[in-house]
Amino acid sequence: MTTNATIAVLPGDGIGPEITAEARAVLELVAQHAGHSFSFSEHLIGGAAIDATGQPLPADTLAACRDAHAVLLGAVGGPKWDDPNAAIRPEQGLLGIRRELGLFANLRPVKAQPLFADSSPLKPERIAGVDMLIVRELTGGIYFGQPRGRERDSDGTGEERGFNTMVYSESEVRRIARLAFDAARKRRKLVTSVDKANVLDTSRLWRSVVSEVAGDYPDVTLEHQLVDSCAMRLITAANSFDVIVTGNMFGDILSDEASVITGSLGMLPSASLGVPSGDDALPRGLYEPIHGSAPDIAGRGIANPLATILSAAMLLRHSLGLAKEAAAVESAVDAALASGARTSDMLSTAESGSGQASQALSTHEMGALVCKELQQQL
Numbered sequence: 001m002t003t004n005a006t007i008a009v010l011p012g013d014g015i016g017p018e019i020t021a022e023a024r025a026v027l028e029l030v031a032q033h034a035g036h037s038f039s040f041s042e043h044l045i046g047g048a049a050i051d052a053t054g055q056p057l058p059a060d061t062l063a064a065c066r067d068a069h070a071v072l073l074g075a076v077g078g079p080k081w082d083d084p085n086a087a088i089r090p091e092q093g094l095l096g097i098r099r100e101l102g103l104f105a106n107l108r109p110v111k112a113q114p115l116f117a118d119s120s121p122l123k124p125e126r127i128a129g130v131d132m133l134i135v136r137e138l139t140g141g142i143y144f145g146q147p148r149g150r151e152r153d154s155d156g157t158g159e160e161r162g163f164n165t166m167v168y169s170e171s172e173v174r175r176i177a178r179l180a181f182d183a184a185r186k187r188r189k190l191v192t193s194v195d196k197a198n199v200l201d202t203s204r205l206w207r208s209v210v211s212e213v214a215g216d217y218p219d220v221t222l223e224h225q226l227v228d229s230c231a232m233r234l235i236t237a238a239n240s241f242d243v244i245v246t247g248n249m250f251g252d253i254l255s256d257e258a259s260v261i262t263g264s265l266g267m268l269p270s271a272s273l274g275v276p277s278g279d280d281a282l283p284r285g286l287y288e289p290i291h292g293s294a295p296d297i298a299g300r301g302i303a304n305p306l307a308t309i310l311s312a313a314m315l316l317r318h319s320l321g322l323a324k325e326a327a328a329v330e331s332a333v334d335a336a337l338a339s340g341a342r343t344s345d346m347l348s349t350a351e352s353g354s355g356q357a358s359q360a361l362s363t364h365e366m367g368a369l370v371c372k373e374l375q376q377q378l
């Protein structure tokens with residue numbers, strides 16, 4: 001069946017334009033070979049948008065994203081706009097688009113690649129077999145709860161206080177829990193719900209709602225874990241996780257911890273999903289690599305495009321319902337790696353000390369190789 005889809009591409013800053021160009025080429029190839037019709041449009045976000053329009057998320061960018069089935073993003077930010085006290089900053093573009101598109105769920109698959117075992121900070125036996133999906137609630141919790149702010153005490157001491165509110169409603173917990181259980185059903189059927197229920201009332205509500213949702217998924221095992229012990233287990237036994245579901249702040253921290261254990265920052269994709277609407281019930285989503293804009297190597301054509309290409313695979317799977325094509329892109333990436341292809345970041349980590357003197361591919365060469373492998377898969 002032919003899929004017609006509109007995809008908004010937001011290259012952003014630094015290496016963003018270089019890596020999104022390769023991911024777009026992969027999507028174009030999928031459309032051409034699998035008989036789909038994808039129409040692309042490119043828009044400004046982040047620092048590039050501030051320079052051109054004064055705003056990190058211009059109105060026409062937002063309108064195009066609202067009209068699209070999916071958004072593919074590079075990265076935002078760089079030294080030019082890094083002043084934390086500036087009133088207008090690149091990351092406001094990202095936060096703005098997540099909010100405006102109602103992207104409530106962040107999905108980060110973390111899979112250990114045997115090829116990069118040497119560059120993991122953990123012993124090889126600890127990362128062997130790691131294959132987990134972290135599902136983080138993205139629009140609620142302490143990052144958005146009210147009241148928040150800073151105020152001077154009125155008791156005469158004049159001391160300043162800062163405060164935030166951690167708050168979740170039942171419906172917010174229920175929808176993220178359902179998403180996690182649905183994902184677990186397609187994997188190894190284990191959900192680990194992470195909270196701090198020994199201290200926080202919000203977490204006690206979280207725990208009871210997740211347990212209630214579990215009743216609808218008798219084929220999936222649910223375990224609850226406190227966030228502090230989860231942080232330790234990610235180091236000692238990361239391969240014991242399947243799907244982790246957690247709130248905004250815990251997920252922010254744990255997903256970054258999980259991303260470094262594989263030792264391959266340039267390989268990790270992510271998806272942020274909205275509420276499915278319409279008859280086909282596919283969620284709109286924003287797809288991006290987890291790494292930043294790498295200003296230190298921007299414009300040199302040496303960035304690793306694989307995390308963005310794998311993000312494009314997630315886009316095919318989650319927002320366009322093209323699971324077969326998504327798997328083909330992932331297999332093409334595996335095949336490119338298996339053939340020995342490396343970008344320079346991989347050579348400086350994965351093969352340091354191995355004695356192998358491989359030649360680094362450019363961003364475009366790696367993208368082209370994935371396309372070549374993809375032609376065999378489609």
Ligand code: NAD
Binds near residue numbers: 074075296
């Ligand atoms: P970074 O992820 O951009 O870079 C960290 C290191 O990894 C650098 O040495 C970089 O060269 C390398 N690296 C990252 N991605 C790579 C790739 N695809 N190929 C090869 N090497 C790669 O993190 P940072 O240096 O802390 O941040 C740089 C800028 O990116 C900052 O302005 C930061 O705010 C921004 N940032 C944006 C996002 C986002 O857009 N989602 C996320 C994180 C950081």
